[in-house]
Structures are given as structure tokens and as C-alpha cells.
Amino acid sequence: MLNRRNMLAVGALTLGGAMGVKGLLFGDRTAFSAVNQRVIGSAAHVHGVRPARIGAAPAVAPFSVRMPVPPVLRPMASTADADIYRIDIRPANIEILPGVSTPVFTYGGQLVGPTIRARTGRRVMIRYGNGLDRPTNVHLHGGHVEADNDGHPMEVIQPGRARWYNYPNRQQGATLWYHDHSHHTEAENVYRGLHGFYLVDDDSERSLRLPQGEYDVPIMLRDALFDADGGMVFGGNPAERGTMLANGKPQPYFPVAARKYRFRLLNSATERTFLLNLGGAEMTQIASDGGLLPAPVPRTEIRLSSAERVEVVVDFSRYPVGTQLVLSDGVTPLLRFDVVRRAVDFSRVPDRLRPLPVPPPATVMREVTLGFDMAGAPVGLVNGKTFDPNRVDFQVRRGTTEIWNITNKDSEFGFTHNFHMHLVQFQVLDRDGRSPSPDDAGRKDTVLVPPGTSVRVQATFADYLGRYVYHCHFLEHSSLGMMAQMEIVP
Ligand code: C2O
Ligand code: CU
Ligand code: CU
Secondary structure, X not given: OOOHHHHHHHHHHHHXXXXXXXXXXXXXXXXXXXXXXXXXXXXXXXXXXOOOOOOOOOOOXXXXXXXXXXXXXXXXXXXXOEEEEEEEEEEEEEEOOOOOEEEEEEEOOEXXXXXXXXXXXXXXXXXXXXXXXXXXXXXEEOOOOOHHXXXXXXXXXXXXXXXXEEEOOOOOOEEEEEEOOOOOOHXXXXXXXXXXXXXXXXXXXXXXXXXXXXXXXXXXEEEEOEOOOOOEOOOOOHHHOOEEEEOOEEOXXXXXXXXXXXXXXXXXXXXXXXXXXXXXXXXXXXXXXXXXXXXXXXXXXXXXXXXXXXXXXXXXXXXXXOOEEEEEEOOEEEEEEEEEEEXXXXXXXXXXXXOOOOOOOOOEEEEEEEEEEOXXXXXXXXXXXXXXXXXXXXXXXXXXXXEEEEEEOOOOOXXXXXXXXXXXXXXXXXXXXXXXXXXXXXXXXXXXXXXXXXXXXXXXXXXXXXXXXXXXXXXXXXHXXXXXXXXXXX
16 A cells, blocks of 8 residues: 555656646646646556557547447345345456457446446445455445445455445435545546446336436446557546546447437546536436436536536437437537437426425534645645544534535635535535535535635535545545545444
């Protein structure tokens, strides 16, 4: 395991010493590179990943491959109140770019892991075997789970070992996802493929008659940088990861019927914010991180930072067969929907979805700051301190409702951060004292925090005791220590 001293040494080597970093006051891109150079430097030392052969990756014309839908995993056994699964974590060579084989890390041999379909109130147990040559663990992002099963950064599965994770699913329907959370290596491991969907189905949603079955499609959006051999290049400037993947394929197309679809969009890029649009066409937002909104909201543009989810219904019945609609990030195409046939549609989007719970009044206020120490090699800080697994940063009494004011202190360098809390879903109260943006609506577990701004969130810390982390979910930043932990106490 990396310790802080050799990380600093690697950082200093990579960056040419502390002076080099201090000199990097040229704005965003250079500073981002500096931060990420340090991550790549340390990663290469620890893991000895095959060196990248720098050069242009084989070019792929947009919309030349079809977007797959990750298969739903079948339980290996089921009991009256639980489903039992097995997933092997292993390296694999996958065809991402047509005709090119790319070495990746996988859940079950797929770049987008198998989808787990859980049900509210029904337990899921998963045995994960680690077939990688490095430690890994599994965190259920957005899951309300016991501390022991949360995938704490220091609780890893050694190579050749296995462990069970136990998820009670005592939470309402939502689009969750699972990913690696090993300390210092989460950015690289997630980047190399350790991510998958975990959908909680809620029987109470059934009566709403939203699109379901094959018309309920999870879509994982992320970026990657490929070298001349088709290998995935980790590190460097995330802004230069120029290949956009939807469900693991580069700018694919997806044939649809002229009817309504429910799309569950996840940004699994380790450090990117998408500005999603459908060329001006309407997307009806029905849910965010923690499940359904109180009412549908028409959107034409949606901001989605790393780890955030948004669910939209798109009604293709407005378009004649033959129409093509492109989902883009700004002007960069991500995915093209091709309307290829007509279809009957008994689904609908009701005016009311699910009321937000009225939270009890908050009794504790806390300040949280996010920022880098750029004095030497960049160090990620929360409230001025880098992550220390032996330190508890906040003690929270179980059952308490709290308001956290999260401030991004990096206005000088222009670093964007976001903020994710384990264990809970929160509600966004305001941004710099003004109303939150439409992107903040509903129950959230991850929220964007632009440079120099603050956002206030309110959460109730129910049920479980123990230690949980909170962190910036730009994983290059949490890898550098922009993470802290709370302990829920009786
Ligand atoms: Cu997506 Cu700490 O997790
Ligand atoms: Cu999480
Ligand atoms: Cu950050």
C-alpha cells in the first residue's frame, strides 16, 4: 500500500519538485494536469500497468456501433426474502473500439458490470471474488447499508480472496451503482472498468405505469483515452480523455421504438461534468440520485457530474420513424437514438410521482471545505486535512438531522469539485444563499460544487452506526486525499 511519503516522492519526481507546482499558475488545464500527474505517477509505481504507447487511438466513426444494454444478473440462489449473487472481479480483454482488444478490469468479464435488480425490502447478498493482481473492494453508491458492508476505503479484498457484501435495500426505488473504493487506487480502478448498475425497484412505483421492461434502459456515460494499441491510458489531464463511451461503446447508436422510454443516466467518468442535451428536444426528468422526484420536470439541458444519476423519460412517439436524435455533451455527441419502428405504448408519466419526505428540523450545522494544498505536490483536503483513516472528522448522533455547508475553496486554481456522502440521501437547500438549480432537485447523494461557491445540504442520519466516508467524487481528487470520515454514534 502506498504511504504518504512515497506518494510525495513520486509526486515530486513527476512534477520536477515543489517549485514546479508553485509555478503552475496558468489556469485550469495546467493545474489539472499537475494534480493528475501525481495520480498517474503513483499508480504506475504501485501496479506496473502496461506502459501506454502514446499515439492516436484507432479512430472510430460516430454511431458505427450499437449500444448494448448491460445484462441483468441472475441470482445463483434465492430465499423467501433474499437474492444471492456471485460476481468475479477480473481482468479481461474487451472489444471497446471495433476490432481492437483493450485490457480492462471487470465485474464478471464486462466493461459495464452486470446490472443488479434489487427490490425494496428484499435483501441482496453478493460474493465478490478478487481475481485482479491488486486489492479492490466494492461500494454500493447511494446504498443505505451497514458500515461493514459499505466498502470503506481501507477494507479491501486481497488478490485471490473473496468476501460477501450484504445489502438490505431498505430504501425507496433508485438508480444506484457499484464501484471500487480502494484508497488511493479508486480513480484508476474505476477508470479501468470497475463500475456497474444496481437498480432498486420499488413496488410502489408500479402503479405509476412508467415505461418498464425493455423500455427502461440504464445508460452509463463515461470517457476514456486510448493509446495506439487500444490500451486505456490513465492519468494525465482528464479533459483529454476524448473518447466518449455509452454502456462501454464509443458514441454508439441505439434503435428505439416510437414510444416512451425511461433512461437512467449515470456519469461514471472519474472526473468529468456532462452538459447533456438532446439537440433541444425535451427530456422529462423523473428522478435524480435517490429516486423519483415529486413531479416530472421538463428539461432540455442537464448537468451531470461524476457519480450523479438522472432519470428521464423521452417520448419518441413525437417523431416519425427514421428520425435520429443525438444525446450530446455540449456539442460532443455521446449517443444517437434511431427511431426505427412504431409501437403501442401503455406507459405514462403521471403528474405526481412521489412526494419528497418532509425532513425533521436540523439541529446541527457543519462547515465543510474542499480544496487542494498546492504548496508542494497537490494534496486533497477536506477542512484543511488530507484523509486519515484513523481519524474521525465528524461525530454524528444517530437520528440527527444536520445541515452541511460545503464550500469549494479552489477559486484560485479553478478546480471544480463535487461532494458525495455515504449512507444518506440529502436535499439541497441552497447555493450561495440562492435557490438550488434544477440539477439539485430531489433526493441526492452527490452534488456539484463549482470553484468559489457553497452549497447547503440537509440529511438525516438514520439507522446505522459506524464509520462512513464523504468525499469529492472526482476520484482523482479523493485518491489524493480529498476525503474525510464521519462516525455515527448512538
Ligand atoms: Cu461512489 Cu464514496 O462513492
Ligand atoms: Cu458512495
Ligand atoms: Cu474535487
